[in-house]
Amino acid sequence: MRFKGLDLNLLGVFETLMRTRSVSRSAEELNLSQPALSSALKRLRDYFGDDILVAHGKRMLPTAYAESLLPQVLESLRAIESLIATSTRFDPATSQRTFRLCSSDYISTAVLAPLSRDLAREAPTVRLELLISEDQSFAQLEQGAIDLLITPEGYIDRSLPAEHLFDERHVIVGWRGNPLFAGPIDEAAFFAAGHVTVAIGYHRTPVFSDRALAMMGKQVRVEMVAPSFAVVPWLLMHTPRLALMHERLALVMAAHHPIAIAEIPFDFPTMRQMVQHHPARAGDPGLIWLRERLRDQGAINKKHQ
Numbered sequence: 001m002r003f004k005g006l007d008l009n010l011l012g013v014f015e016t017l018m019r020t021r022s023v024s025r026s027a028e029e030l031n032l033s034q035p036a037l038s039s040a041l042k043r044l045r046d047y048f049g050d051d052i053l054v055a056h057g058k059r060m061l062p063t064a065y066a067e068s069l070l071p072q073v074l075e076s077l078r079a080i081e082s083l084i085a086t087s088t089r090f091d092p093a094t095s096q097r098t099f100r101l102c103s104s105d106y107i108s109t110a111v112l113a114p115l116s117r118d119l120a121r122e123a124p125t126v127r128l129e130l131l132i133s134e135d136q137s138f139a140q141l142e143q144g145a146i147d148l149l150i151t152p153e154g155y156i157d158r159s160l161p162a163e164h165l166f167d168e169r170h171v172i173v174g175w176r177g178n179p180l181f182a183g184p185i186d187e188a189a190f191f192a193a194g195h196v197t198v199a200i201g202y203h204r205t206p207v208f209s210d211r212a213l214a215m216m217g218k219q220v221r222v223e224m225v226a227p228s229f230a231v232v233p234w235l236l237m238h239t240p241r242l243a244l245m246h247e248r249l250a251l252v253m254a255a256h257h258p259i260a261i262a263e264i265p266f267d268f269p270t271m272r273q274m275v276q277h278h279p280a281r282a283g284d285p286g287l288i289w290l291r292e293r294l295r296d297q298g299a300i301n302k303k304h305q
Contacts, residue, residue, distance in 0.1 A: 006047055011073050013040045017053055018070050019145065021060045071143055078144030078280060090285035092123035097286055102131040102140065103150035104200070104207075106229045107273075110248035111150075115297040132228070134201040141278060147287060150294070152208045153272040160276045163291060166298025168271040169247040170209055172262040173254075175237045181260040185242075190265055194223035196235045196243040208271050209244035233257040246271070273298065 016026040027037035044052050048069070053060040062070075090097075101112065108130050119126060131137075131146060138157045140146045156162045172185055180189055197220070198207045204225075206214070213219065220242075224235045232243050233253050244264070245253070253259050275294060281287050 007043065010040055010044050010047070011077055013037070014044055014052070014066075014069070014073055015077055015145075017041065017044075018062055018066065018073075021053065021062070023060070074143040074145055078278065090289055092119075092126060092289060094125065095123065095286065096125045096127075098127040098129055099148070099286070099290055100129045100131060100146040101148045101150065102133055102137045102146045104133050104229065106246050106249045107150050108132075109230065110246065110252050111294070111297055114300075115293060118297075119293070141276060144278060147277065147281070148290065148294075149276045151274060151276070153274050154208065154211065155205075156274050156276055161279055161282060162274045162276045165273045165275050165291075165295050168273055170212075170244050170264060170268055170271065171247050171250050172242055172264055173232070173236065173245045173250050173259050174242045174262075175239060176258040176260045177238070178236075178240055178242075178260065180240065180242070181262055185262045185265055187265045190242065191218070191220060193221070193240060193242045195220040196224045196226060196232050196241050197222050198226045198229055198232065200227075212269050212271075213244075233259050 013026070013030065016029055017023070020026050020029065023037050023041065024034055026032075027034045030037065032040070041052065048065070050065045051063050052066045053062055103112070112128065112130060116128060119128070131140075133149070133151065137146070137149055137151075138160070141149045141157070141160065150165065153162075153164075172190065174181060180193065197210050199205060200207065223241055226232050226235060229245065229249060232245065234257075235241065236243060237258060247261075250259070250261050254261055275291055277284075277287055277291075
């Protein structure tokens with residue numbers, strides 16, 4: 001389909017190229033051959049009279065003009081997707097839709113992984129594309145580059161709709177051979193131990209547990225700072241270090257690593273996990289279905305704790 005001489009399929013190619021900055025990765029994602037993707041890039045260049053992407057060493061970087069086009073292209077794609085989604089019935093059993101979800105690796109491991117096993121039966125042709133939260137996640141949500149952003153309540157963007165998914169407790173984790181886990185860990189031992197913490201993204205945003213401790217006027221002795229929760233068990237093993245971790249994730253980690261779990265020896269706030277979407281997608285039946293499935297999964301996990 002063409003609009004004023006532009007093949008509208010090229011908008012999707014443009015968005016994928018700008019996101020992956022790679023012809024080969026874009027071709028794989030769009031199920032096209034590399035020659036076909038290269039041809040599409042040439043047509044984009046011819047239409048806009050701009051290189052769009054230029055080689056820089058082994059990488060490809062967008063031109064300033066392409067960067068200026070991106071918000072408009074994303075807005076157009078979001079409007080088209082919203083039109084399609086709200087004008088047709090969503091059937092998970094037959095839908096071939098792709099949903100892009102942005103969350104921490106905690107959510108991916110403890111919630112999305114078990115949900116994906118159910119969806120393999122319930123929605124076999126629905127595709128989930130999981131992205132790790134980073135500094136630009138809210139901008140990506142506003143631009144329509146992602147469908148849902150899952151984040152703790154204290155981190156949400158107040159300008160976007162937010163819905164409660166589930167509540168999460170935190171626990172202490174450490175190496176199973178750590179003598180501290182021979183009995184209950186008291187507050188003095190907790191703060192005397194060295195700790196592993198997590199900081200997210202380029203700006204090293206502190207996670208919920210660190211922010212909660214700071215708001216309580218408490219501070220642990222940090223020995224290691226990990227870029228993600230998945231790394232934490234490896235930094236605990238064969239050391240006396242401790243870490244605070246989401247209970248759901250701790251249970252998953254303990255099933256695969258020699259990790260012990262203990263209760264926090266003082267009152268610690270419960271984390272409210274939220275999901276956000278763009279206001280224009282509020283009536284999207286596919287996203288309504290997916291948010292309901294996320295809430296269901298949170299409830300199932302809670303029962304199994």
